[in-house]
Amino acid sequence: MTTTAIDAGSRVDEDTAGEQLFNELIAQDSRIEPRDWMPADYRKALTRQISQHAHSEIIGMQPEANWITRAPSLKRKAVLMAKVQDEAGHGLYLYSAAETLGTPRDKMTEDLIAGKARYSSIFNYPVRTWADIGAIGWLVDGAAICNQVPLCRASYGPYGRAMVRVCKEESFHQRQGFEILLELANGTPEQRAMAQDAVNRWYAPSLMMFGPPDEDSPNSQKSMEWKIKRFSNDELRSRFVGMMVEQVKVLGLELPDKEIRYNDETGRWEHGPLDWNEFKEVLAGRGPCNAQRMERRREAHEDGAWVREAAAAYAEKQALKYAQAA
Amino acid sequence: MSEANASATRITPGNALRPEDIALLETKPADAVAQYALGLGDDALILAQRLGWWISRAPELEEDVALGNIALDQIGHARSFLTYAGRAWDKTEDDLAYFRREPEFRSVHLVEQPNGDFARTIARQFVVALYQWELYSRLVDSSDPTLAAIAAKAVKEVDYHRDHSIQWILRLAQGTDESRRRMIAGLKLTWPYVEELFTDHPLIDELGDVAARPSSLRPSFDEAVKLVLDEAELELPDVPGAIGGGRQGLHSEHLGYILAELQVLAREYPGASW
Numbered sequence: 144m145t146t147t148a149i150d151a152g153s154r155v156d157e158d159t160a161g162e163q164l165f166n167e168l169i170a171q172d173s174r175i176e177p178r179d180w181m182p183a184d185y186r187k188a189l190t191r192q193i194s195q196h197a198h199s200e201i202i203g204m205q206p207e208a209n210w211i212t213r214a215p216s217l218k219r220k221a222v223l224m225a226k227v228q229d230e231a232g233h234g235l236y237l238y239s240a241a242e243t244l245g246t247p248r249d250k251m252t253e254d255l256i257a258g259k260a261r262y263s264s265i266f267n268y269p270v271r272t273w274a275d276i277g278a279i280g281w282l283v284d285g286a287a288i289c290n291q292v293p294l295c296r297a298s299y300g301p302y303g304r305a306m307v308r309v310c311k312e313e314s315f316h317q318r319q320g321f322e323i324l325l326e327l328a329n330g331t332p333e334q335r336a337m338a339q340d341a342v343n344r345w346y347a348p349s350l351m352m353f354g355p356p357d358e359d360s361p362n363s364q365k366s367m368e369w370k371i372k373r374f375s376n377d378e379l380r381s382r383f384v385g386m387m388v389e390q391v392k393v394l395g396l397e398l399p400d401k402e403i404r405y406n407d408e409t410g411r412w413e414h415g416p417l418d419w420n421e422f423k424e425v426l427a428g429r430g431p432c433n434a435q436r437m438e439r440r441r442e443a444h445e446d447g448a449w450v451r452e453a454a455a456a457y458a459e460k461q462a463l464k465y466a467q468a469a
Numbered sequence: 470m471s472e473a474n475a476s477a478t479r480i481t482p483g484n485a486l487r488p489e490d491i492a493l494l495e496t497k498p499a500d501a502v503a504q505y506a507l508g509l510g511d512d513a514l515i516l517a518q519r520l521g522w523w524i525s526r527a528p529e530l531e532e533d534v535a536l537g538n539i540a541l542d543q544i545g546h547a548r549s550f551l552t553y554a555g556r557a558w559d560k561t562e563d564d565l566a567y568f569r570r571e572p573e574f575r576s577v578h579l580v581e582q583p584n585g586d587f588a589r590t591i592a593r594q595f596v597v598a599l600y601q602w603e604l605y606s607r608l609v610d611s612s613d614p615t616l617a618a619i620a621a622k623a624v625k626e627v628d629y630h631r632d633h634s635i636q637w638i639l640r641l642a643q644g645t646d647e648s649r650r651r652m653i654a655g656l657k658l659t660w661p662y663v664e665e666l667f668t669d670h671p672l673i674d675e676l677g678d679v680a681a682r683p684s685s686l687r688p689s690f691d692e693a694v695k696l697v698l699d700e701a702e703l704e705l706p707d708v709p710g711a712i713g714g715g716r717q718g719l720h721s722e723h724l725g726y727i728l729a730e731l732q733v734l735a736r737e738y739p740g741a742s743w
Contacts, residue, residue: 201530208525212518215734215743216563217551220521221544227524228537235530273734273743323743331741439525447528449651450587453644454529460643 169370174300177243185369188362189299190244192371194251197237198262200230201255202436206270207279215273222319223276229312236308240301256441264422265348267430274327274334274341280320282342282349282387288313289383290353293373302371321390328394342391343399350414351422353380359419378411385412486618488548488562494615496556501675502613503557504575507565508672508716509604510550511576514566515724516597517543518731519584528587535633539594542626549619567735571725572718578711579662581723585655588648591637592655598630599693600666600686607681616679635697642701653703660706665713666690672716 161180168175175181204227211227214220238248254260265283270276291310297303327338354360354376366372374382384403391398402415424430498506520540527533551562579597584590605627608620641652667687673680698705714720735743 204525204533208521211521211524212730213734215567215738215741217514217544217548217566219743220517221541221548224517224521224524224537224541224544228534228541231524231530231533231537235534238530326743330743331738333738334741443526443528446526447532447587449645449647450528450532450641453648454640455644456648457640457644 169298169368172296172298172370174303175298176300184365186244188366188369189302189371190241190246192366193237193241193244193302194246194254195261195263197234197241197251198255198260199266200234200237202262202266202440204230204234205436205439206266206268206432207276209270210273210276213273214276219323226280226316226319229316233309233312236305237302240299240305243301252444256437256444258428258437261426263352264425264430265352266436267425267433268344268348269431271344272337272341274324274337275345277320277323277327277338278341278345280316280318281324281390282320282345283352284313284316284320285386285390286349286352286383288317289379289386293379294371296370296373298370321394324394324396328396338394339396342396346399347417350380350383351417351419353377353383355419355422381411381413384414388412486549486622488545488552491549491552491556491615491619492561494553494556496615498553498557498613498615500557501672502616502679503554504672505676505680506550506554506616508575508577510547510554510565511574512580512597513543513550514547515574515576515727516580517541517547518727519580519582519593520590522584523590532587536590539630539633542623542630546619546623546626549622553615553619563735567732568739571720571728574718574720574724574728575716576720576724577662577665577715578713578721579659579666581715581721581727582659582662583723585658586651588641588651588655589658590655591634591641592652592659594630595634595638595656595694595697596659596663596666598627598634599690601627602631603686603690603693604681607686610678611680612678638697638703639701642703652701653706656703657706657708660708661711662713664710665715668713670716 158180162182165175165180165182165185167173168179175185207223207227207230211220211223214223238251241251242248251260255262270279288310291306291313294306295303295310297306324338324342327334329335354363357363357375357377360376363372363375367375385405387398388403400415402413404413405411406413425433428434517540520536520543523536524533524540527536547566548562551565555561555565579593582589582593584593602624605620605624608616609624611617611620638652641648643649667683667690669682669684673682694705735741
């Protein structure tokens with residue numbers, strides 16, 4: 144009894160000291176590292192965000208992988224393969240970052256497959272034409288960059304550092320998407336129409352990638368206090384619109400939004416209304432490809448179970464062999 | 470770097486060689502040399518097409534990355550070989566990849582074989598990687614400097630493919646009962662197509678020091694295979710070799726489907742650039 148009381152007492156002291164240090168580190172804009180004390184809610188929020196981010200990279204491989212075998216030139220095929228491979232790499236860094244918070248990768252994968260974890264809704268839209276590969280690179284990766292560049296300064300060290308590398312690669316991805324669209328926009332009339340059609344379909348979903356409007360985003364406030372998130376959803380969305388407005392001119396295409404304007408008073412770009420109902424529907428699992436994406440992930444995981452078991456069994460046997468030899 | 474400079478400095482064995490550099494070459498390969506390059510390029514292209522399917526479907530993320538990387542290396546080799554071959558006939562790599570018909574392809578049956586389960590893919594990778602390693606190790610000394618330069622780059626990459634497949638052969642053969650059963654089945658399905666890799670087709674007689682004679686690669690291939698299978702405690706599959714003919718344009722039933730997928734978009738928009 145006494146011992147327990149002492150333990151509990153010293154734990155309280157540790158917690159108080161830890162919390163103080165945590166608050167100081169956050170206030171100084173310094174970094175929290177895996178072994179540092181952190182509030183349970185901070186750990187939970189980060190685990191949720193980083194694992195969702197990792198799942199998005201992994202599910203996001205599917206829509207683009209859909210075109211690897213059909214890419215219209217060998218150079219494009221090579222670039223696309225490299226891009227989808229990068230996404231697997233991003234998933235790996237992010238799962239590793241999340242693991243430093245105490246949740247193993249297997250558990251996160253199980254949650255994804257069980258439908259308990261989320262991934263970015265954008266990947267539930269179908270990739271219908273080759274131009275969609277360009278639009279995804281330009282718009283979807285472009286939006287991801289706007290979101291992720293500030294995350295390089297996230298207060299949690301492993302996340303921020305993973306994002307530095309992710310962002311470098313994402314900017315290549317965006318350029319390749321832009322280049323695909325540029326080539327199509329300057330191609331035959333049919334190619335040009337294909338490019339415009341893809342931009343029309345991906346524009347609104349990419350704007351919605353920043354999450355609901357600020358007034359409907361309850362988690363954002365806490366995340367900003369903890370310096371995980373640095374800018375609000377609407378702020379980032381407005382920046383993104385500003386970037387795209389300029390870039391679309393170079394493409395010679397149009398954004399399907401007549402209401403884009405720069406507001407001199409607020410200093411922000413504004414856009415037309417977005418269909419948040421559709422966003423909620425897709426988020427709730429009723430997007431065109433939700434079931435397909437989940438099924439494919441589940442299938443790959445289940446079909447691969449015997450391989451993972453074999454690798455584990457082999458590693459164990461090898462370890463035993465070395466131990467006996469020693 | 471100026472264009473002239475690019476071709477002058479890059480085409481030396483050991484330097485990274487890009488298909489774009491090869492396209493700038495002033496010399497054109499003789500028809501037989503181009504035919505030879507076409508065969509090697511088609512092998513790499515069809516294999517890359519097969520392996521590309523795995524990306525987003527592999528048993529573990531690390532394997533999505535690994536198989537994707539191998540596919541990417543192969544597509545790189547294909548681009549170089551096809552670009553070089555195309556110089557003989559004023560064709561680009563894409564003209565050759567997207568606008569030839571099935572009988573005009575020169576790939577061997579092995580690379581056309583289905584992925585099957587992971588063990589079957591690994592069995593195919595094992596054979597291809599060991600074969601390509603022997604082949605490119607020899608082609609480094611080809612009297613054709615472009616083929617030698619492509620091989621010099623490729624051999625380093627294929628060395629990793631070799632390592633990757635060998636590690637998996639060992640793991641699967643000695644992992645669980647199920648993985649061993651699947652590995653044995655995968656090797657058995659793959660082995661009929663080994664013979665074609667080492668068959669001397671008539672073209673070889675015209676090439677002299679330009680090419681590596683396929684039959685001459687066999688002893689070291691067999692030796693390398695034996696070392697791995699011994700360590701994995703596996704038997705060499707006892708199955709008859711299949712009649713090949715890929716180098717003469719006689720293909721497996723699979724190639725038509727592979728090409729249908731590979732070529733569909735390019736053929737829907739002939740003359741378009743991407």
